[in-house]
Amino acid sequence: MxxxxxxxxxxxxxxxxxxxxxxxxxxxxxxxxxxxxxxxxxxxxxxxxxxxxxxLLRFIDEGQFAHYLVGDAKTSPERPSNATYKLGIVAPRSAFTPHAHGGEHLVLSLGHAACGLYDAERRRVVDVPLTPGLLIRIPELMPHSFANRGREPLNILAANTGYGIDHEDYAITAAEAERRSEDELAQALRAVERGQRIGPVGRRERLAAGLRRLAAALEDGSR
Incomplete structure (x- = not known):
């Protein structure tokens, strides 16, 4: 449609x-x-x-966008709305700068994405492919990256506890962690940077995406 x-x-x-x-x-x-x-x-x-x-507001990096559904960009512990909930539009074949949030983070992928997570216990980066309908929960201050594997814009729904994107602790990058002398966090974020990849969308995933588009067109046409 x-x-x-x-x-x-x-x-x-x-x-x-x-x-x-x-x-x-x-x-x-x-x-x-x-x-x-x-x-x-x-x-x-x-x-x-x-x-x-x-x-639309800038969402961490140039070319990425957010639209707030709950809370706003100025949400913080000093100006709380308990949590923020927003729609994200991620550019095709792109990735956010690896970062860590000051609060807990949940992301629902509505397309083909990937999330790189730093496992502090095993001291390694784990890449988790995401397909439509998968929601990932990321603890406070866990270094991670997020990428759109597809060739079309990706919609995500993201919830954060306590912080809007204007707050200095919303997305702490490796450079910011180094500036703060938070060496352990900075090293973990650099590890995520080195391991960040934008993987492909597989043949079965492409077929499933085509079927979803067909289903959406049929549903829209039935009203």
Whole structure:
């Protein structure tokens, strides 16, 4: 189903929504559509509909974007909202700079991703491939990386306890850990940097992705 026809469908549903309610369509191709009482629009960098620039924030690195659903970029222990929950749009065939969060972190992948985790007990980096529907829980201050293995934008849903992306402890990189003289953390983050790879999407995964796109088109067309 095209973005245009998807927007028409959401426009129809938008008229039913109470003020303040929002409806999101996370497409298999990574594009995101948003509807509220004001109508429907595409949410994303370069989107032709709506004030996309006002709705997206930089997500750790250039070219990666976040849209807050709970909390905001200024969430912190001093300005708590208990947790933040946001939609992330990860650029094709890209990876975040390895980092560690000051709080616990959960990521639900809606596409083909990978997460590199530093195992302090075994002193090694473990690469975990993620497929649509896999949610990974990452403890506080565990060094990790996150990559989009696919050739289309990747949607993720990410929850963090205690910190928004403006806080200095939201994403601590190796360079920042070195600046703080946190040597053990810095060494672990450098290990993740050295081991970071953007792996391929396998043949079976590509076939499954095609079937999901077909299923989504059938579901949209049935309404």
């Amino acid at each position: 095209s973005v245009r026809s998807g927007l028409r469908e959401l426009e129809r549903l938008a008229g039913r929504l109470p003020a303040g309610a929002e409806l999101y369509r996370l497409r298999p191709d990574g594009r995101v559509l948003l509807a509220d009482r004001d109508g429907a629009r595409e949410l994303g960098p370069g989107a032709a509909h709506g004030p996309a620039g006002e709705e």
